[in-house]
Amino acid sequence: MSHHHLAATGLVVGYTRGTRVLDGASLSIPEGRRLALLGANGSGKTTLLRCLSGALEPARGQVTVDGVAVARSRRGLQAHRQVVQLVLQDPDDQLFSASVAQDVSFGPLNLGLPEPAVRERVAEALELLGVGGLASRPTHQLSFGERKRVAIAGAVAMRPCVLLLDEPTAGLDPTAVTEALAALARLGASGSTVVLSTHDVDLALAWADEVAVVVGGQVVQGRPDDVLGDDELLARARLDRPWTLTLGARLQELGLLPAGPLPRDVPGLLAALPTAVGAQLPTSAQ
Amino acid sequence: MSHHHLAATGLVVGYTRGTRVLDGASLSIPEGRRLALLGANGSGKTTLLRCLSGALEPARGQVTVDGVAVARSRRGLQAHRQVVQLVLQDPDDQLFSASVAQDVSFGPLNLGLPEPAVRERVAEALELLGVGGLASRPTHQLSFGERKRVAIAGAVAMRPCVLLLDEPTAGLDPTAVTEALAALARLGASGSTVVLSTHDVDLALAWADEVAVVVGGQVVQGRPDDVLGDDELLARARLDRPWTLTLGARLQELGLLPAGPLPRDVPGLLAALPTAVGAQLPTSAQ
């Protein structure tokens, strides 16, 4: 899969009731990596994703692929949709067919592919998302988590270079979150750039190569530990500090964790703790 | 507000496709306390809540108030609905009027109360939920978090003794979760028994006086630290162990936390950690 560099510069989107949802938002999506887009409800995450996908035209600013602005013409948008696919938060906003396999075939057919190629892509996408067994099940009998993954498969079957996911883990229980993340890992391994939006800072810290926080209509982007360690930024963004960082910093202070970057998740934290306290402590032992 | 003791014994609910959703579920809801109902998606949490609220008739077993089985007659159910109110997960299923105040007044009006009393209850319920300022707003303009709280206000305006909430924090960002929990705390303080369902084990541990896990169609109920420390049970229920307990236990092992019950949330954990390590460690310092 070829990589493309998707970016947005100075996006302005003004919604109803005067307030600007985006007010000069810029974002650069690292190719072939995982980006987590963080923000409180209503911060403009979804709006930003919709601009990136071409679904929404910003009042000002532009979305570029490899430095070239996306044309708003019918043809320009069609080309853009083969590079970028957005999966919406509510799977029922994208699943229009009662049959899973038929639904996933919609995108590839719109690309004008011949039947055998479409069937191959449908099977491949369902397999990648771990829902191959659901192909001949009716959409209305699926659980919420299954519908979410089928909706993602519908986008994956278009073989986009960049996959944008709006809150793919919202409403899922821990096991379903793990399954969804595993599916995203398979996508990443197959070469896709994956962007997900979430307000779960711990998830972002554990999963992302890079994070971007949407706050005040703008975007602050950087390395997960840097951005998610910035208390002032997090407060403005109505987000919590990831507890792994809070606790990790405290344990580091106590000398229980080695200096340097903090672990990003519970297993990492547990692994980094000393097995017995006496051994590593800078106490008066010596 | 008078207290009533709500309980369920041996509930059996068999859904389509053969599998039983509930298979002998029993639950006793402590009066005036906070109970968290835990379970994976599809475990039967919602079904159990719907049985408790009288919306669903179990195939076997019964729901009792103060030891008396709820009559399935029209009158029996009506009496039950004045004791118990259930708020469903999706607020859009409960907000069907044009304005917030109008929507919250739906229940009190149906109780046949005179207008002034209705107005009083509407104002009181909105105030308790911290959304008093939204009274005259159209429901479709509210944010998701606001809609959730208005939906709860609609039930609170019925002044139930027991309030059942299906996933009240699902889909909310951290700040909105904090606000929702603060509202529930006010309800608790006003004397209501509050039951919420969630699959967030950390939330349950931090919030609840008692927890109940729905697993295999049955319910395991007990003190939060006991139930949520039971790894075998959690694995069966497809739930994670609360990381506060995992980490707390490890830190206790290391001698960094005092013996006894573990802290239930991050602030508690941070507070319980020693300020400097040397002081409290059983090392060779002395």
Added chain:
Amino acid sequence: MTGLAVDDAAWASAWRSRSPGDKALLSLGLVLCALLLPVWPGSVLVGLTAVALALGPARVPARTFGRAVRLPLAFVAVGALTSVVQLGGGPGWAPDAAQRAGALVGHALAGGAAVLLLATTTPMSDLLPALRRLRVPAAVVEVASVTYRLLFVLLESLHTIREAQTARMGHSTVRRSFRSSGVLAAAVLTRSWDRARRLQDGLAGRGMVDGLRVLPEVLPSSRRFLAATVTGLTAIVVVSLTVGGAAG
């Protein structure tokens, strides 16, 4: 949860992977036999065949099939009785009342069972693409497909909203129940518009060009099934005409 029992059966049926065309031929053949052949033994044979095939090889749950067959019974009974009441010279039974009513009930039950054989083995989303071959315009088939998908979404909304209204005493008296039902209908209608709008957005993102083209599953026709169908139907016709002809 809001699954319609017949629809659930269709998706779970052992005949789910059979060609919808094959099943339609069998079912419509039986329907025509039920309608055109004399009630004895034609309708009886059709009814027995439909029930045996549904409960046997197609493995439709007997409960689902039984309930669905019983559903139109109220109409059939009242309709048949009314048709054999005679008004001329004061109300009374028509001379051949029992026989005529029996024939009506027989035709209706057999025909109903034959339609159900198709309904309980073939999901709508398999049948609708097949309508294209009958020269139904693509736009109509697509509208019908969206209807099929959305009716489950809306049925679920309907049940949940109604439950929420009931919990807040919205259906405690006839008067309140009427008011609540009006609000309920309006809520479901606005949700249907909202759904359509959001789907529009979602599908535009998936590259919707002109229409909702999808690829139906490959459900190949079976020669043995077709041969058995033709043989079976012929047998029913022949037996009915011989026995029925001899009797009549």
Added chain:
Amino acid sequence: MHIAEGFLPPAHAVGWTIAAAPFVVHGARAVATEVRRNPESTLLLGAAGAFTFVLSAIKLPSVTGSSSHPTGTGAGAILFRPPVMALLGTVVLLFQALLLAHGGLTTLGANAFSMAVVGPWVGYGAYRLTRALTGNLLAAVFAGMALADLATYVTTSLQLALAFPDAETGFAGAAVKFLGVFALTQVPLAIGEGLLGVLLFRALISNARPELVRLGV
């Protein structure tokens, strides 16, 4: 009330199918044209079909304690116009036959004629006429929905009377019988559906005025 599968004699089944066909084909053409002009309308039309199906699943309380279901044909005609309803109504009847065992395939033509053609047209006519005379939307909705419901059942009764004429009094006698059993008993339910319509549109006016304007109501 739908005429069950196998209930109508073959000649009548064929006859009513032929009678309904031009309306349904006209509706299909209207839908196809609309979709060609505006591909997105597929979803709105599908939603309208789903709503029509679901509307008939609403349980209406009745004073006698039993409950009934609205036909929904009048609401559909007012909101989506009779030509479109001829098609959507037929699609819904097909779904009811195959998903609920309600109605049938050989009786689809007869049922479509009463529920997707006569009901919507009578309802729409009553709605337009009342609206022109009184200028009152809600009164017009009441008239439209109640009469659409009643006209549907009157048509069904007449269809049955044609199929099963009385031995002595012929069609007229049979019509009296069937109207008595199926249409007269429907009068309170038709009034109920009219009332539901008033409540429905009242709620729509306060919740969804822009959509009503867009639909030209």
